[in-house]
Amino acid sequence: MSCLIRPRPLPPSTSSATALRVKQIAGQIAPGNSTPGGNNSSNTAPRNGGSSSNRTRLSRPHHHQQQQQRSTTSRTRTMSTSSATAGAAAPWRDLFLEHVDAMPSPEFSLSTIRKVRSGRGATSSRSSAGGGSGGQVEVTPRVRTCVFRGMWADMPVNPKNEAERNPAGVFTSDLPVFTTDVRMDKMPELFGVEVDEDAEPGRAGAGAAGAGGAKADEKVVGSGGGAPVEAMFWVKDSMVQWRLRGRAYVLAPEDADDGDISSGADGASSEAGKKTVKTILERMRPVDGSSSNSNSNSEATKPWSVRREIYAHFENLSPGMRGTWRNPPSGQPIDLPVGDERLKLGQKGDSLVKDDLARQNFRVVVIVPEFVDRCDLSDPARGRRWFYSFLGSDGQAKSPGGQVEGEWEKVEVWP
Numbered sequence: 001m002s003c004l005i006r007p008r009p010l011p012p013s014t015s016s017a018t019a020l021r022v023k024q025i026a027g028q029i030a031p032g033n034s035t036p037g038g039n040n041s042s043n044t045a046p047r048n049g050g051s052s053s054n055r056t057r058l059s060r061p062h063h064h065q066q067q068q069q070r071s072t073t074s075r076t077r078t079m080s081t082s083s084a085t086a087g088a089a090a091p092w093r094d095l096f097l098e099h100v101d102a103m104p105s106p107e108f109s110l111s112t113i114r115k116v117r118s119g120r121g122a123t124s125s126r127s128s129a130g131g132g133s134g135g136q137v138e139v140t141p142r143v144r145t146c147v148f149r150g151m152w153a154d155m156p157v158n159p160k161n162e163a164e165r166n167p168a169g170v171f172t173s174d175l176p177v178f179t180t181d182v183r184m185d186k187m188p189e190l191f192g193v194e195v196d197e198d199a200e201p202g203r204a205g206a207g208a209a210g211a212g213g214a215k216a217d218e219k220v221v222g223s224g225g226g227a228p229v230e231a232m233f234w235v236k237d238s239m240v241q242w243r244l245r246g247r248a249y250v251l252a253p254e255d256a257d258d259g260d261i262s263s264g265a266d267g268a269s270s271e272a273g274k275k276t277v278k279t280i281l282e283r284m285r286p287v288d289g290s291s292s293n294s295n296s297n298s299e300a301t302k303p304w305s306v307r308r309e310i311y312a313h314f315e316n317l318s319p320g321m322r323g324t325w326r327n328p329p330s331g332q333p334i335d336l337p338v339g340d341e342r343l344k345l346g347q348k349g350d351s352l353v354k355d356d357l358a359r360q361n362f363r364v365v366v367i368v369p370e371f372v373d374r375c376d377l378s379d380p381a382r383g384r385r386w387f388y389s390f391l392g393s394d395g396q397a398k399s400p401g402g403q404v405e406g407e408w409e410k411v412e413v414w415p
């Protein structure tokens with residue numbers, strides 16, 4: 001997997017002011033510069049699965065947007081051709097969403113890397129990952145179930161969501177989203193920071209550290225992250241396994257702001273937040289062909305803010321699910337005092353505007369994929385498998401048989 005986050009190129013056909021602004025923000029052209037062309041310019045959606053009665057599929061409006069994007073995916077070039085189809089949707093996107101949409105609940109396994117620092121020196125069986133503290137760092141895998149909440153900037157519509165929504169028809173992406181709680185263990189793993197072994201489960205200090213054992217490391221409290229992850233979806237009805245590898249970026253409600261990122265705003269108040277938004281923005285794209293969308297003429301001129309997107313993700317969840325951000329801290333022994341009587345199981349959540357506890361704890365996580373592995377076992381006699389690697393603009397295919405589709409290389413491999 002390439003670790004490089006490349007500036008995201010844009011479709012040449014997109015001449016809107018939005019496209020220009022995204023280019024500026026992504027650092028491809030400076031604000032005020034000319035374009036190359038010379039113009040100046042549910043309440044039922046579950047977070048943790050939930051019962052069959054509150055399961056939600058990606059809604060029709062989502063498919064409507066997919067249809068628009070399909071038109072941008074079609075140009076294919078081979079290893080020797082260099083013409084770019086910059087800004088096209090990822091070639092795996094439509095099929096992936098079709099499969100995930102058909103799942104009873106769009107659950108996936110999220111794997112991360114945990115780095116545990118030992119102050120007492122390590123045994124020879126430990127793999128050292130360096131570590132600046134003088135101790136050894138043990139690197140071990142973690143995996144858990146999460147729920148896919150749609151692609152970033154392309155949230156499934158939940159009619160019961162009363163939060164203010166970002167305008168449709170402005171941005172889209174190939175970046176899967178899930179939601180989580182800052183107090184969970186995965187948080188230092190998403191940031192790639194080390195945790196102290198004394199805070200690990202089964203140790204005397206376990207659960208007392210907060211913020212996933214990172215000893216309230218300030219780095220994990222706000223927006224940030226960027227550590228490697230893999231998200232694995234087994235879509236049994238289609239007999240296809242999808243593995244999306246990339247980096248995960250965490251967005252915190254408290255440091256996201258109302259700035260219009262389509263007009264060049266940073267989208268966040270903290271430096272880490274600005275950096276995080278910029279990284280995500282590099283892989284967002286304006287919705288192409290927006291004139292075919294009846295809403296888009298008026299909608300696309302409205303501001304699009306990161307804060308609004310985070311708040312809307314919260315209210316896309318059921319009230320019971322929203323209440324879980326007021327749970328006692330995940331992973332803490334129940335015999336330890338919770339320390340805040342507002343933290344209880346079984347509460348119903350409202351909106352992030354009204355709920356300061358949920359605002360502190362709620363996080364939206366955006367996965368930026370660099371590599372996708374699609375393994376299709378629907379024909380028992382002829383399993384098929386494809387690797388998709390993110391190349392960025394003007395990338396050349398590297399694998400024998402590899403074809404460049406938009407910003408990705410696609411190659412068929414043996415299953």
Ligand SMILES: Cc1cc2nc3c(=O)[nH]c(=O)nc-3n(C[C@H](O)[C@H](O)[C@H](O)COP(=O)(O)O)c2cc1C
Nearest residue numbers: 047048049144145146147178179180181184185186
């Ligand atoms: C069906 C199902 C869906 C879940 N969805 C999520 C989710 O979307 N986000 C999340 O943080 N945890 C989710 N969980 C809980 C996680 O699997 C895990 O137990 C929790 O996040 C703590 O993990 P950690 O200690 O590794 O951070 C889900 C669990 C189940 C069983």
